[in-house]
Amino acid sequence: xKQHLLPVLKNIQVSQRYWLMVVDRTSMPENVDPGQFxxxxxxxxxxxxxxxxxxxxxxxxxxxxxxxxxxxxGTVEMTKKETGDTLDVLGPLGQGFQLGSQKEILLTARGVxxxxxxxxxxxxxxxxxxxxxxxxxxxxxxxxxxEMLEEMGVQVYRVTEEQGNSxxxxxxxxxxxxxxQKDIDSLYTCGSRRLSLLNQRLLHEYGLQGEIALEEQMGxxxxxxxxxxxxxxxxxxxxxxRVCYEGPVFPMEQVVIS
Ligand SMILES: Cc1cc2nc3c(=O)[nH]c(=O)nc-3n(C[C@H](O)[C@H](O)[C@H](O)COP(=O)(O)OP(=O)(O)OC[C@H]3O[C@@H](n4cnc5c(N)ncnc54)[C@H](O)[C@@H]3O)c2cc1C
Numbered sequence: 001x002k003q004h005l006l007p008v009l010k011n012i013q014v015s016q017r018y019w020l021m022v023v024d025r026t027s028m029p030e031n032v033d034p035g036q037f038x039x040x041x042x043x044x045x046x047x048x049x050x051x052x053x054x055x056x057x058x059x060x061x062x063x064x065x066x067x068x069x070x071x072x073x074g075t076v077e078m079t080k081k082e083t084g085d086t087l088d089v090l091g092p093l094g095q096g097f098q099l100g101s102q103k104e105i106l107l108t109a110r111g112v113x114x115x116x117x118x119x120x121x122x123x124x125x126x127x128x129x130x131x132x133x134x135x136x137x138x139x140x141x142x143x144x145x146x147e148m149l150e151e152m153g154v155q156v157y158r159v160t161e162e163q164g165n166s167x168x169x170x171x172x173x174x175x176x177x178x179x180x181q182k183d184i185d186s187l188y189t190c191g192s193r194r195l196s197l198l199n200q201r202l203l204h205e206y207g208l209q210g211e212i213a214l215e216e217q218m219g220x221x222x223x224x225x226x227x228x229x230x231x232x233x234x235x236x237x238x239x240x241x242r243v244c245y246e247g248p249v250f251p252m253e254q255v256v257i258s
Contacts, residue, residue, distance in 0.1 A: 002030065002092070003088070003089070003090050004025075004027065004028050004088075004089050004090075005086045005087070005088055006023040006024055006027070006028070006064070006086065006087045006089060007023060007084065007085075007086060008023055008081050008082065008084065008085045008086065008087050009022045009023060009024055009063065010022040010083060011078070011079070011081045011083070013079070014067070014144065015141050015142065015144060016141050017069055017070055017142065018067060018068065018069055018112070018142070018144055019067075019068050019070060019078065020057075020065060020066070020068075021065065021066045021068070021078065021081065021087070022064070022065050023063065023064050023066075023087050023089075024062060025063055025064045030092055031092075032059050032091075032092045033092070033097070033123075034056070034059070034096050034097050034117075034119035034120040034122070034123050035094070035095070035096030035097040035119070035120060035211075035213055035248065035249040036055070036056060036091065036092040036093060036094050036095070036096040037053050037055045037056065037091060037092070037093055037116075037221075037248060038053070038056065038064075038066070038089040038092060038093065039051040039052070039053050039089065039090040039091060039218070039221040039222075040052050040053070040054055040066075040074075040078070040087060040089050041087075041088035041089070042073075042074040042075070042077035042078050043074075043077040048074045048077065050074075050218075050219060051074075051090065051218075051221065052074040052075065052078075053093075053218050053244070054066045054068055055115050055116040055119070055213070055248075056092070056119055057115045057118050057119060058118060058122060059119055059122070066115070067112070067115040067118070067144065067145070068112070068115065069111070069112040090221060090222070093222065094221075094243075094244055094245065094247055094249070095246065095248075095249055097120045097123075097188065097249050098211065098249075099120065099123055099124060099127065099129065102124075102129050102185050102186045102209070103129060103130060103183070103185055104129070104130040104182045104183055104184045104185055105124055105129055105130070105131050105184065105185070105186045105188060106132050106133075106134070106175065106178055106179065106182075106184045106186070106187050106188070107120065107121060107131065107132070107133040107134070107187075107188045108134045108171070108175065108187070108189040108192075108198075109134070109135055109136065109189070109190055110136045110137070110189075110190075110191035110192030110195050111136070111137050111138070111142060111191050112191060113189070113191020113192065113213075114133075114135055114144055114145045114190075114191070116191070116213045116248075117190050118148070118149065120188060121133060121154050122152060124154075125152045125153045125154065130182065131153070131154045131155070132154065132155045132156075132157070132178050132182060132184070133149055133154050133155070133157070134156075134157045134159060134171060134174060134175065134178075135157070135158050135159070136159045136171065136192070136195065137159075137160050137161075138162070139160055139161070139162045140158075140160055140163075143158050143160060157174060157178075168194050168195070168198055172198055172202070175198070175199075176202070179202065179206055179208075185208060185209065186208060186209045186210055186211075187199050187202065187209075187210035187252060188210060188211050188212075188213075189212055189213075189252075190213040190215075191215075196252075199212070199252060200252055200253065200255070203252050203253060209251075209252075210251070210252035210253075211249050211250065211251060211252055212249070212250055212252050212255045213247075213248050213249045214230055214243050214248050214250060214255065215243070215248065216228035216230055216243040216244075216248075218243070218244050220244070222244065222245070223242050223244060223245030226242060228242055228243040228244050229243070230243050230247070230255075230256075231256040231258075232254040232255055232256055233253075233254050233255075234254050238256060
């Protein structure tokens, strides 16, 4: 079991609903790949008992960052961590994104989906792969990471319900324009069922590669409890896979979205 006790360097509120935690990972020998996640113990108390899974948002040689939406008991407990406290994590867990010889990639993130895709953008830019991102959210306040991605060299498009430009039809038009103008070869998405369906449709139509990062409620996060199973389509048959173990990142064409 890959358990680590990592010093908290920073834990700050970055918008009305989102927080950012930075931990020191110098004691952790494992490499961490974009799309992998950690299973976090949010409190020393018995409740909430289950750990909570969070993707790695940014990776440096010495730190890991988690961007999290404050949703329920576990993430509320996380906001109480202070600099100098310790974060108990299991990980890195799961299979991350496959980034190979792609030249131009397009990321579509809805809401906190950017917490999973930002590390991929970071790696793409480091590898010299062109990267464009569409960030979608309910409100302007929920649009996170845009400036950080732009500073990295990612071209960022922002859409919100507030502005009325985040419906599937509008995002589809924007995606088509980007795919055609930039000669995109791979699509990546996280955070929305409707945007996943749209990505799958465009992947087939344009003959692209792509991956989806799935989210399911998890118990153990190590493949033993089967609480996070999800269907995928492979070799003409539907299979049940464990999001924590075989995923959370899957080939886009295999994911069954219901
Ligand atoms: C791979 C992965 C990566 C993720 N990355 C991020 C991220 O980077 N940022 C982010 O904000 N969110 C991320 N999420 C979502 C995040 O894990 C949830 O928002 C978080 O767990 C909510 O916890 P909570 O206690 O605050 O909310 P609640 O809604 O209170 O907690 C979730 C509820 O589900 C229950 N539960 C959990 N697992 C099970 C189970 N197996 N069976 C039954 N009940 C269960 C809990 O006990 C709890 O009651 C990710 C999820 C996955 C699967």
